[in-house]
Amino acid sequence: MLVDALKRPIKDLRISVTDRCNFRCSYCMPLDEYEWINKKEILTFEEISRLANLFVGLGVEKIRLTGGEPLVRQNLDKLVAQLSSIPGLKDLCLTTNGALLAEKVSALKAAGLRRINVSVDSLDPEKFKRITKRGDLSKVLEGIFAAKDHGLDPIKLNAVIERGLNEDDVLHLVEFSRDNGFSIRFIEYMDVGNSNDWTSGKLVSKKEIIEKIHSRYPLKEVGRAGGSAPSVDYEFVDGRGDVGVIASVTEPFCSSCTRVRLTADGKIVTCLFSGVGHDFKALLRRGASDQEITDFITSIWQKRIDRYSDERLEALRSSSYNPKSHKKIEMISLGG
Ligand SMILES: C[S@@+](CC[C@H](N)C(=O)[O-])C[C@H]1O[C@@H](n2cnc3c(N)ncnc32)[C@H](O)[C@@H]1O
Ligand code: SF4
Numbered sequence: 001m002l003v004d005a006l007k008r009p010i011k012d013l014r015i016s017v018t019d020r021c022n023f024r025c026s027y028c029m030p031l032d033e034y035e036w037i038n039k040k041e042i043l044t045f046e047e048i049s050r051l052a053n054l055f056v057g058l059g060v061e062k063i064r065l066t067g068g069e070p071l072v073r074q075n076l077d078k079l080v081a082q083l084s085s086i087p088g089l090k091d092l093c094l095t096t097n098g099a100l101l102a103e104k105v106s107a108l109k110a111a112g113l114r115r116i117n118v119s120v121d122s123l124d125p126e127k128f129k130r131i132t133k134r135g136d137l138s139k140v141l142e143g144i145f146a147a148k149d150h151g152l153d154p155i156k157l158n159a160v161i162e163r164g165l166n167e168d169d170v171l172h173l174v175e176f177s178r179d180n181g182f183s184i185r186f187i188e189y190m191d192v193g194n195s196n197d198w199t200s201g202k203l204v205s206k207k208e209i210i211e212k213i214h215s216r217y218p219l220k221e222v223g224r225a226g227g228s229a230p231s232v233d234y235e236f237v238d239g240r241g242d243v244g245v246i247a248s249v250t251e252p253f254c255s256s257c258t259r260v261r262l263t264a265d266g267k268i269v270t271c272l273f274s275g276v277g278h279d280f281k282a283l284l285r286r287g288a289s290d291q292e293i294t295d296f297i298t299s300i301w302q303k304r305i306d307r308y309s310d311e312r313l314e315a316l317r318s319s320s321y322n323p324k325s326h327k328k329i330e331m332i333s334l335g336g
Pocket of ligand 1 (some may be wrong): 021028066067068069070095096097117119158159160187188189191192196331332
């Protein structure tokens with residue numbers, strides 16, 4: 001089994017299929033313009049599939065398609081069809097903002113997609129617009145229900161909670177999920193990228209989120225799926241659904257992190273907070289063999305020592321953390 005320098009196996013591959021997005025969420029991609037990846041630098045579906053196959057050969061069991069907004073990439077269902085037929089791959093998932101889901105879900109389902117995560121941070125149309133700048137809540141809800149009608153299961157909703165913005169939405173989101181048979185995962189606001197002006201004051205901790213929910217709908221902790229999932233999950237004591245919190249800031253899970261990321265322009269990144277990636281596009285495009293590529297992945301993974309969130313917590317505790325001191329790859333490029 002391929003393990004890194006801290007004995008963590010490689011199990012999950014997150015693929016960013018584009019750095020473009022039709023939203024401008026304040027916590028992720030607040031600016032109108034970025035240094036976009038040039039179209040010809042974006043990996044083709046064939047290049048992505050080839051790498052994905054090699055990763056599965058090295059132990060990857062789960063692939064998530066993300067971005068940017070994955071559904072703005074034309075014909076994404078063709079990639080889903082290629083990936084869903086990889087022998088040995090146990091799970092294929094897509095994370096989307098849902099805006100284009102209603103029109104695309106039928107083709108995605110037919111191509112082999114079985115489950116989906118949709119991000120929705122508020123059920124108040126005006127606030128939703130304020131957070132996403134370009135989003136229309138009704139289109140997202142239409143997408144979520146279209147996914148349900150097409151039998152995607154589970155449907156998980158993701159919500160980033162930011163103090164002063166949407167902590168009041170936690171219970172509405174919980175009720176909406178319970179009423180409609182969706183799972184919900186709250187995400188602590190993280191200092192991803194370089195442009196979101198994150199401060200610890202904007203963070204709403206897992207403890208606070210869980211207390212808020214538990215006082216209204218009692219919860220029972222079930223832990224991390226498979227022991228290493230980012231989310232700590234809870235079931236409602238009344239049996240009506242589940243909820244989880246991804247607490248990368250207050251309860252980091254670096255010690256069990258089995259995730260590797262592939263950027264839209266073919267870089268392998270070994271941590272969400274990395275400042276550098278390893279260029280595989282050059283290797284692919286100069287005709288490297290499968291063995292050469294596998295060897296390169298192996299050598300990168302074996303040297304991996306990333307534990308950024310652990311280090312951030314240590315620095316936050318000693319009040320010495322400066323999120324701007326370290327230039328990171330934008331989340332839209334490396335795939336959230
Ligand atoms: C980068 S997005 C890409 C996929 C898709 N566009 C979407 O919004 O679901 C993936 C996930 O990262 C989350 N995310 C983005 N910026 C974040 C931040 N600063 N802190 C926590 N989560 C964040 C989003 O809410 C979303 O659930
Ligand atoms: S969170 Fe998703 S929808 Fe929002 S700006 Fe980032 S990539 Fe786009």
